[in-house]
Structures are given as structure tokens and as C-alpha cells.
Amino acid sequence: MAFPYKKVLLIGATSGIGLEIAKRLAKEGIDVIAVGRRQSRLDEFVSKAADPGKAFGVAFDIAEIDKIPAFAQSITQAHPDLDCVILNAGIQYVMDFSKPHTVDVSKIQHEITVNYVSMVALTHAFVPFFQTNSTEKKESAIIYTTSGLITIPYPMVLNYCASKAALHSFILSVREQLGQNPDNQKINVVELVVPLVQTELHDGQPGWGPDFNPGMPVASFVDAAMAGLAAKTTTVAVGQAEALYAEFEAEKERRVGPQWAAIRKAFGKAQSFD
Numbered sequence: 238m239a240f241p242y243k244k245v246l247l248i249g250a251t252s253g254i255g256l257e258i259a260k261r262l263a264k265e266g267i268d269v270i271a272v273g274r275r276q277s278r279l280d281e282f283v284s285k286a287a288d289p290g291k292a293f294g295v296a297f298d299i300a301e302i303d304k305i306p307a308f309a310q311s312i313t314q315a316h317p318d319l320d321c322v323i324l325n326a327g328i329q330y331v332m333d334f335s336k337p338h339t340v341d342v343s344k345i346q347h348e349i350t351v352n353y354v355s356m357v358a359l360t361h362a363f364v365p366f367f368q369t370n371s372t373e374k375k376e377s378a379i380i381y382t383t384s385g386l387i388t389i390p391y392p393m394v395l396n397y398c399a400s401k402a403a404l405h406s407f408i409l410s411v412r413e414q415l416g417q418n419p420d421n422q423k424i425n426v427v428e429l430v431v432p433l434v435q436t437e438l439h440d441g442q443p444g445w446g447p448d449f450n451p452g453m454p455v456a457s458f459v460d461a462a463m464a465g466l467a468a469k470t471t472t473v474a475v476g477q478a479e480a481l482y483a484e485f486e487a488e489k490e491r492r493v494g495p496q497w498a499a500i501r502k503a504f505g506k507a508q509s510f511d
């Protein structure tokens with residue numbers, strides 16, 4: 238099965254999971270607009286792409302929230318055939334609240350900004366464009382990268398876990414909001430739930446290094462992720478994250494729809510934006 242979209246904006250494409258997905262998509266003949274802060278990595282991706290005419294690099298720091306609307310506008314103007322956005326960028330900080338003097342509060346804010354607020358702002362910026370696609374009966378997708386740590390938080394990276402759990406909650410609700418509106422029904426909201434993977438995310442973390450990197454190899458992870466995305470599965474959970482998701486989250490995903498329907502029925506107009 239092939240990847241279902243033709244032109245992808247991939248945010249967080251300069252290393253690890255994003256770079257590997259970008260290379261696979263480019264190899265499949267899909268246009269890829271790669272985004273990250275490191276220009277040299279973007280240049281390298283474009284120059285090595287099988288067809289450099291179908292690969293693009295745009296340097297952008299998604300933490301600059303106020304610049305996101307202009308960024309989205311410039312992308313959709315330059316690429317009116319865009320039909321998929323993959324929101325994959327992420328950062329992870331180790332922090333220990335038992336030694337509060339070591340905790341840098343600005344890092345808490347930055348991690349929430351990159352992993353959550355920017356994702357929400359990017360959704361807000363791209364939905365109007367995809368709504369136009371949808372009314373023209375063209376299918377589009379917003380694909381978010383979360384983590385197995387949405388299910389069981391891990392204390393060493395506690396704020397990271399909170400940021401990804403927040404993003405997971407947002408994904409469930411935004412999928413419902415878009416799905417409820419007939420104009421948006423061709424916008425697929427997809428969540429990629431990632432297990433521990435060997436990437437730069439863990440560089441510099443205590444105890445991690447060439448002798449200790451227990452995650453899944455990036456290539457094997459991306460094999461499974463691409464298969465799930467090609468099958469148009471709404472939630473693509475891979476490796477250890479698949480079992481965790483099935484145990485802790487799948488039931489919630491099954492129950493929220495009927496729960497929301499019951500609330501709407503009980504409260505009527507009070508639960509509607511009309």
C-alpha cells in the first residue's frame with residue numbers, strides 16, 4: 238500500500254524519525270517540504286533526494302508562535318497542492334524536581350511551547366487551507382507525533398510526558414470537532430504513537446551514549462509507521478507503544494464519541510457553537 242497523500246509538509250525533518258520518513262516519502266515520489274531549524278541538514282536532504290525538484294527545505298523555528306500564521310500562508314501560497322502536514326518536531330528535557338535548584342523553569346515553558354503550543358498553533362494555521370480542500374472533495378491529513386509516554390508518564394522526563402499527553406488530548410477533541418462539521422470531513426486527523434527509538438532526542442541525557450541506547454532502530458520504526466499510515470489507520474501505535482496504547486488509551490478512544498454524543502443530547506444548544 239502506498240502513502241495516501243501527494244505533497245507533505247514535514248515539520249521536524251532534519252534528524253531521527255522525521256528525516257527517515259522524509260527520505261522514504263521522497264523515494265516513493267511524494268513531494269516533501271522539509272522543515273527544521275538546521276539549514277545545512279535541509280540542504281543535504283534536498284540535494285540527496287532522488288528527484289531534488291520534488292524536495293524542498295524551509296528553515297523555521299516553530300517556537301516562534303507569532304510567526305506561524307505567516308509561515309503557513311507562505312507554504313500554502315507556494316504549494317497550493319499541499320495535502321498533508323506531519324507535525325513531528327519535538328524536544329525532551331530531563332529534570333529533577335527533588336533538586337529544584339537544578340530545574341530551569343524556562344525549559345519547562347520551552348518544552349511545552351515546542352511540543353504542544355506550536356502544534357496547536359500550526360493546526361489553527363493550516364485548518365482553513367484544508368477546509369478549502371475538503372469542500373472541493375480533496376482529502377487531506379494532519380498527522381501528529383506523540384509518544385507511548387502519553388499512557389504512563391516517566392518521571393525523568395515528566396514535563397515532556399505532560400506535553401505529549403496534552404497533545405494527545407487535543408488530537409482526540411480536534412478530530413471530533415472537524416468530524417462533526419460536514420465541511421471538514423475530508424480532513425483526516427492521525428496520531429503516530431512512538432515507542433523509544435534511537436534518535437538524537439536522547440543525546441546528552443544522563444547515562445545515554447554509544448554504549449546505552451535501548452530504543453528501536455529508526456529504520457524498523459519507520460517501516461511499521463509507514464505501513465500504518467499507508468493503511469490510513471487513525472492511530473498508528475508502534476512497538477512497545479502499541480501494547481501500551483491498547484492497554485491504557487484504546488478504551489478511552491472508543492468511549493469518548495458516545496460520551497460526547499450523550500453530553501450533546503443532554504445539553505443541546507449549550508454544547509453547540511451555532
Ligand SMILES: NC(=O)c1ccc[n+]([C@@H]2O[C@H](COP(=O)([O-])OP(=O)(O)OC[C@H]3O[C@@H](n4cnc5c(N)ncnc54)[C@H](OP(=O)(O)O)[C@@H]3O)[C@@H](O)[C@H]2O)c1
Nearest residue numbers: 249250251253254273274275299326327384433434436438
Ligand atoms: N526517539 C524517541 O524515543 C521518541 C519516543 C517517543 C516520541 N518521540 C517523538 O518523535 C518525534 C521526533 O523525534 P526524534 O526522536 O526523531 O528526535 P530528533 O532526532 O531529535 O528530531 C527532532 C526533530 O524536531 C525538530 N525540532 C525541534 N525543535 C524544533 C523547533 N523549535 N522548530 C522546528 N523544528 C524543531 C528538529 O529539527 P531542528 O533541530 O533542525 O530544528 C528535528 O528535526 C518528536 O515529536 C518526539 O517527541 C520520539
